[in-house]
Amino acid sequence: MNLTQGTADPRPANPVRVVIVDDHAIFRSGLKADLGPSIHVVGEAATVEQAVAVIAEQRPDVVLLDVHLPGGLGGGGREVIAGSAALLGSTRFLALSVSDAAEDVVAVIRAGARGYVTKTISGAEITDAVFRVAGGDAVFSPRLAGFVLDAFGTAPADIADDELDKLSARELEVMRLIARGYSYKEVAKELFISIKTVETHVSAVLRKLQLSSRHELTKWAAERRLL
Amino acid sequence: MATIPVRPPLARSSDRVIAGVCSGLAVHLGWPVKNVRVGMALATLAGGAGLVFYAWLWIMVPTADEAARRNARRPASPIAPAVSQPSGPGAFAPGIASPAVQAQGAAAADMTAAPLPGPPSAAGASPLRGASGSSTADAGQPEATPWFRFRSMKYGKEILLGCGLLLVAGIMIAQMLGVDVPLGTLIPAAAVLGGASIAWMQLDETRRAGLVDKTKADQAGGWARLAAGLALVVAGVLVMVSGSGSWEQTWLALLSSVAVLGGVVLVLLPWALKFWRDLESERAGRIREMERAEIAAHLHDSVLQTLALIQRRAGNEHDVVRLARAQERELRGWLFQDPGREAGQLSDRIKAAAAEVEDLLGNAVEVVSVGDAAMTEAHEAMVQASREAMFNASRHGGGTVSVYLEASEAQAEIFIKDRGPGFELSDVPEDRLGVRESIIGRMKRHGGTAAILNTGTGTEVRLRLQSAGTDAAEGKP
Structure with a gap:
């Protein structure tokens, strides 16, 4: 994973350029007010088409992306990521959702989003998450960690950590702690590892979530016509 | 009933020579395709019977795609596509089961809604154990009993019809052989x-x-x-x-009219089937319309009322937050609940306890659950203990409380974490029963363990319960 930024403090020197994609104007303005001063909102969009256009024009560092969006072919946030596939190297997507449904969340993650947070998140937390995603890390909410544990099972992989369909013992521990509401820093302290190692584990889990062919995950993908 | 083998549904396969009938039949019966094809060819030589059978199956049996679509067709909702899918963190296995199993589950749910003996609760809990990677077969198993009864009754008609036809054929053969019937x-x-x-x-x-x-x-x-x-x-x-006439004449007349009727049916059948399908889709549309109306009614009853309340109490931030959280919970429960899964499991009870604490104190209590377990007496004690822990966390911690439940049939663990100032158990006076009695004592009495830790940034209560038979070990680090 691309861990170019300082990982102990994920805040980069330059302000992060952000595009907010959400169909609720009230939510967009609220979110804009919540984001810290070192985050510049360079564009907003309310539909799939607008979002793809704005992202292509602005080339932001991070896109805050609602999972459910009108327009396009009905694919919502997933379709925006697919439409901006050429920028996936430089632009990172952070999914925002009120939805509790696993298939929605997993669909955007598998499309290429670097994380998922719920819309009830506080201003400080969302700011932190934006910096983290801008730095190339993955952002897991407790709920997403719960989904991952549910999908991959809570038994560790027997052999190599490399297997895509299972989580290693360490990754499971990290996911469990995140599901329990621990921040990355607290996870690091609890497991006696560095924050950078925690981030590496989370990124590895994200990669597995995106690439695994576990039938639970491919089933969701097939239902959302991702394959 | 349990001896009926589980066959894959009869569907025309994509591996086809003409229409995929033979390979579909072979898959359904578990026979080699070649045998079925040869049998069909032989039957065709026997007066064209094979040909008629083939044509019949061609018309009546859907292709694999159609069958999958038909099974997967579930009531859709205009609010979110996710609504019609079973979901929620505790209900993964039903959501990932194959469409056929989902259909079974739906049928079983309907059956159990009527006053029929439902599956035993212990077995019924297993589909929710998606965390341990239970296969689709596992997920479908508990529902199998009522479903099979439903199915064997349905096929009774076909079996009866077949017996009747065989009888008629026997009589006809007897007559051809010269027996006087x-x-x-x-x-x-x-x-x-x-x-x-x-x-x-x-x-x-x-x-x-x-x-x-x-x-x-x-x-x-x-x-x-x-x-x-x-x-x-x-x-x-x-x-x-x-x-009016002799039997020979009657037979002739009957035969010719049957032949004419058969010809007419053969010509009209495609139209009739098309008409039938149109009717079906129209009916599906009507069901969707009804569902939309139901959703509108629900939104009016709950959400609009709450919004009105919020407007009237806009000055009191505490009340507004509480109303909003309660409404959110209610709406989520209504939208995302999987009707096929059994209610009253451990995760439901924990969520209910969290909701109760949230309503009482106004601080958010976020529950993440993985897996599930059927309620037992010990689980009941665990729910009570965790409710107490949530209450303490919400009252003393002051912020959002994170609750994580990981459950299987073998063991259940609950973690309740807050970000408050934290406290040491030794500092709590002896006469305060809250923590010592309602959490630790209660868990110990039911063979579980409880640990209360100061994590430095708050307090975490860890409850652990192993099912009977295994000794309760010390809580995990």
């Missing part, structure tokens, strides 16, 4: 018997179908009524014609 008495008797049994079947069908599904009732009843009417008409015509 007393048709004059046999046919009216058969007509009467057939009519009676069809009428009985119709009655039974409508009653049972009415329990299972209202819309299926008119469809099944209509077919039965049609068949009964046909049988009666044929019998009547037969008696009339046989009164």
Whole structure:
């Protein structure tokens, strides 16, 4: 994973350029007010088409992306990521959702989003998450960690950590702690590892979530016509 | 009942020479495709019977794609596509089960809604154990018992029909071989018997179908009524014609009219089927419309009322937050709940306890659950203990409380974490029963463990319960 930024403090020197994609104007303005001063909102969009256009024009560092969006072919946030596939190297997507449904969340993650947070998140937390995603890390909410544990099972992989369909013992521990509401820093302290190692584990889990062919995950993908 | 083998549904396969009938049949019966093809060819030589059978299956059996679509068709909702899918963190396994299993589950749910013995709760819990990677077969198993009963009754009609046809064929062969069959008495008797049994079947069908599904009732009843009417008409015509002429003439007339009728049916069948499908899709549209109306009514009753309340209490931030959280919970429960899964499991109880604490104190309590378990007495104690822990965390911690439940049939763990100032158990006076009695004592009495830790940034309560048989070990680090 691309861990170019300082990982102990994920805040980069330059302000992060952000595009907010959400169909609720009230939510967009609220979110804009919540984001810290070192985050510049360079564009907003309310539909799939607008979002793809704005992202292509602005080339932001991070896109805050609602999972459910009108327009396009009905694919919502997933379709925006697919439409901006050429920028996936430089632009990172952070999914925002009120939805509790696993298939929605997993669909955007598998499309290429670097994380998922719920819309009830506080201003400080969302700011932190934006910096983290801008730095190339993955952002897991407790709920997403719960989904991952549910999908991959809570038994560790027997052999190599490399297997895509299972989580290693360490990754499971990290996911469990995140599901329990621990921040990355607290996870690091609890497991006696560095924050950078925690981030590496989370990124590895994200990669597995995106690439695994576990039938639970491919089933969701097939239902959302991702394959 | 349990000895009925589970066969894959009969569907025309994509591995086809003509229409995929033979390979589909082979998959369904578990026979080699070659045997089925050769058998079909041999049967074709026997007076074209194979050809007729093939054509029949071609018309009646859906392709694999159609079958999957039909099974996967679930009520859609305009709010979110996710609504119609079973979801929520605790209900993964039903959501990932194959469409066929989902259909089973839906049928089973309907059956259990009627006063029928449901699956034993211990077995019924296993589909929710998605965390341990249970396969789709596991997920479908507990529902199998009621479903099979439903199915064997449904196929009873087909079996009866087959027996009747075989009987007719036997009589015809006997006649061709020169045996003198007393048709004059046999046919009216058969007509009467057939009519009676069809009428009985119709009655039974409508009653049972009415329990299972209202819309299926008119469809099944209509077919039965049609068949009964046909049988009666044929019998009547037969008696009339046989009164005026000889049996040879009657036979000839009957044969030619059957031939003409058969020809007409053959020509009209595609149109009839098309018409039937249009009707089906129209009916599906009506169901969607009804569902939309139901959603609108629900939103009006709950959400709009809450919004009105919020506007009137806009000055009191605490009340507004509490109302909003309560409404959110209610709406989520309504939208994302999987109707197929069993209610009253451990995760539901923990969520209910969290909601209660949230309502009482106004601080958010976020529950993440992985897996699930059926409630036992010890689990009940665990729910009470975690409720106490949530209450303490919410009151003393002051912020959002994170609750994580990981459960299987073997063991359940609950973690309740807050970000408050934290406290040491040794600092709590002896006479304060809250923590010592309601959490630690309660867990110990039921063979579980409880640990309270100061994590530096708050307090975490860890509850652990292993099912009977295994010794409760010390809580995890």
